[in-house]
Amino acid sequence: MSINNENNNSAIDTKEKVLIVDDDPSLLRLLGIRLTAAGYQIESAESAKQALGILKSFQPQLVISDLRMEGMDGMALFEKIRQQYPSLPVIIMTAHGTIPDAINATKQGVFSFLTKPFESQELLDTVKQAIRLQPLSSTNNNDQAQHVWREKIISRSAVMETLLQQTYQVAKSDFSLLIHSQSGTGKELLAQAIHQASERSTKPFTAINCAAIPEQLLESELFGHKKGAFTGADNHHIGLFEASDGGTLFLDEIGDMPMNFQVKLLRALQEKEIRPVGSTTSVKVDVRIIAATHKNLQKAIKEQTFREDLYYRLNVVELVLPPLSDRREDIPLLAQHFLSQTSGRTTKQVNGFTQAAMELLICAPWPGNIRQLQNVVEQSVALSTESLISESLVRNALREAPAQHPSFQEARDQFERDYLATILKTTAGNVSQAAKIAQRNRTEFYKLLNKHHLNAEAFREG
Incomplete structure (x- = not known):
């Protein structure tokens, strides 16, 4: 789903x-x-x-x-x-x-x-x-007092509101979830919100970036190890599965998990038990898995770098977190939030942005998403000599931000997604008309929509 x-x-x-x-x-x-x-x-x-x-x-x-x-x-x-x-x-x-x-x-x-x-x-x-x-x-932000579970997610955009409403519905279940989005969009924050809205909220929430752990240490990190299991294992170590028992385990960048370990993870999910490295006995665990990736896992399956059976085990429900460029009405909110955070760490009295500076923030492309926006605000505060951040400071920070060019595949996917959304808007969600404009048959057009997680119903007039 x-x-x-x-x-x-x-x-x-x-x-x-x-x-x-x-x-x-x-x-x-x-x-x-x-x-x-x-x-x-x-x-x-x-x-x-x-x-x-x-x-x-x-x-x-x-x-x-x-x-x-x-x-x-x-x-x-x-x-x-x-x-x-x-x-x-x-x-x-x-x-x-x-x-x-x-x-x-x-x-x-x-x-x-x-x-x-x-x-x-x-x-x-x-x-x-x-x-x-x-x-x-x-x-005024969507009655935050009534939404403690999502209080860390700063948004007023319709696209995020729809996602959060749907997220709340699935959070109450115990299904495994897959969050798909570009880097820097806040996947871990969404995972934390799901945990807070779930029946597991009083139990631990644990996060691990699968791309940041060397392959030889990943099994020990997740499953734990016994003393003497390998050189340097001087003490018994409880893995993250066992430490998260009763709660939620967030596996970020699951698409970078080594193939050799994927089969071990699949077995742990199926059997609901893990075996620490060096142990001869298994340990029962009750953990909800939320996985996240910026990669196209279906493409990775075809390239045989990701197991298809693990994909379907993780992807019971998929949530698509939009890039910052699709939720531009959130930029003033986020910019002010980062400004307040940054100003609290300095003695400078920086209170806001000039009108031109805010216009520039709203119109910027943001390939690095929210993480890049935070970097731009922090740099602007550091260099500001006035109470308001100027357009020139924002422009310089944007220019000096590390280049984050998408891969050819990511750029092509982005073009296809934007193109399909545009013609669906033009035809008010009429798939037959949209397929004619795209010069594709209906079957092929539906495959393209499924590939990019687009739902024609959402474009239809009420």
Whole structure:
């Protein structure tokens, strides 16, 4: 059973919340009407003090405030917001807008500056861009408090939401799972979430990278060994299977496991017992296996570098974790998360990204996925001398990031996947029409869809 998530492009069904702050009741009503008509959920405040009281309960994705107000003005309100909600974007409005005011406000981190009177479309465009470029606050991120099992997975994209909903369903079972994705997408985080959502959550979760362990040590690492079993075995060693008893064992990069050991792993999965190196007796183990790979295992089977019987034992349910380029709406969230992590390790006061810097992050190709994004943010913070990370810092970090060119096979697979998804979108999931466009018969076209884990149903209009 393969669970595919690469082709659900529908938006998550939530209304973005906007808090409007102005001491002019008529303008407050006018802005509320415009934004409500555009589909936003609106809350209004007639003073900065009132706005601060509303913020915690309303939890907006954007604040629009007048600059000149009685008592606390718009910039003072912005400073308070930045202290409590550093990633919440603020748009400042003023009838006294000057270039120095605008430059000063944006340097301090205000998202944008609107001078009254402004056109309705200008307002809507600015609001849309602010919400698109900025992360949602953590309190709004899919009701995280109700989803403790997935709290480490930072996302607001529809494609990830679909995957996580399906993941939760299969987590409750005890089937073996195979996670397929490119390197750097967070396979281990997904495996940990599955463990947390399962009945085994109170037992150990253990992870091992099969590509990082030399072949001669892999059996001892997984199955353990008796004292004196080989040179250097000075003590009895409990393997990861036995240490994970009752829990979950995550085998990362399973496609790199040596052929000689694959048959031993298959026997352990079938018999639910292992034999430590140097022992004459077997040990019963109760372990759920989650395996992961970036390789095409079906291709590896044809090339006789991976056992077909082991593949079907591991691949009871397959989860396809999308690359970062397929979930670009998560980039602001992830970038802000890495920024907070990195800033906590330095004395620098780096609070966010300029608009141009965030645009660049969103549009970058990200061959190294989330791991590369983390590297770019960390390098940008290290070199930053301002409170906001600039476009030039991001551009330099992207340029200096280690080149991660895909193999010819990976590039061809990516092209085929993108091409098939495009024509399925064009035909709204009509396989007959899509096959004609591709100049392939239906049988061959379905084989291509299965190869790339694409489901035509997901492209059909409701």
